[in-house]
Amino acid sequence: MAGTYTPVTLPFTVSGEKEDLLTLLADQRQMFTVTLRGITEEQARQRTTVSTLTLGGLVKHLAMGEQSTLEELVERDDTAEFDMQKAAHAYELTDDETFAGWVEEYHRAAAALDDYVAQSAGLDELIPQMTAPWQPEREWWTIRKMLLHKLRETAHHCGHADIIREALDGQNTMAALYDGTDPSEWAIG
Template sequence: MDTERADLIESLRQHRRFLRFTAQDITDEQARERTTGSELTLGGLIKHVAATEDEWARFIVDGPRETPDVDWDSIDWSNPPPEVKAFMDSHRMTETETIAGLLADYEQVAARTDALVASLPDLDATQPLPVAPWFEPSAVRSARRSILHIIAETAQHAGHADIIRESLDGQKTMG
């Protein structure tokens, strides 16, 4: 494996470690608890980061999925359409999910992504981005940039998780 791939994988592993650390020794109830003004919870963040990483890794290999035609500007957020509710639920830990189960799922996603990064034939290979209001029309994303997006997403949410955990019981990831 070349140095660039090793660096990408190591960066991913470091930020995943920070995120997992925030869930150390918490109960399922604590993992569902909102400790800030945000809707975010530790369990919801771990679930979301795993799903996002899995989706971007799949995108690198298979390209964009069909996206639902949603008028994002006119959504009734108190009663969103099913496809928007499904997206919102990807950020929430349900009553039937456990933090142990979410962490185990995340470990499986991480192993698949690490193997993908190590084995990709070309980090410069591109895929067209799906049609969505948050993407430039007709834009493409390279495998490398998709991996960097996964790293950024993981790092950002590890920071969110650290704030939630500190608000929960005072534990800090660093310092």
């Protein structure tokens, strides 16, 4: 699909709207991981703005979001509630966690979500959403809406990550995309 910033090849065959959504989501994920390229464990935990956000915290949050979306799709639990305790440290790496571990989980969870969506019957399937303090009434979203939400969330945090990274060492994600490095060498950590 033309229009992506990164070279995206889906590991399965889909077409139409499903292909478009999964391709754009994969592109945004890749943009995020380009921002993480070359980051050390120490840098992943470093605050570079007045915010408490760090690159490690962002990758953990996005990985947890991928896990949660897949869980909602698979379980389809119309009694599910958002676990506020589980989310208490969603934006920070705890002492027993590693940046590399969450980067690996981010890739694993994203691949599992994409594979599930690729195999799903269609984007119009209605999925019950967890209730939460910000969404107290049960809502039913289509898989399409869930993917669009995931795309928005990923793009939103790509911007955060880019600002944090630029303040950390001056790297700009768009410049990093075009620095001549082969995308297969976009190793993280």
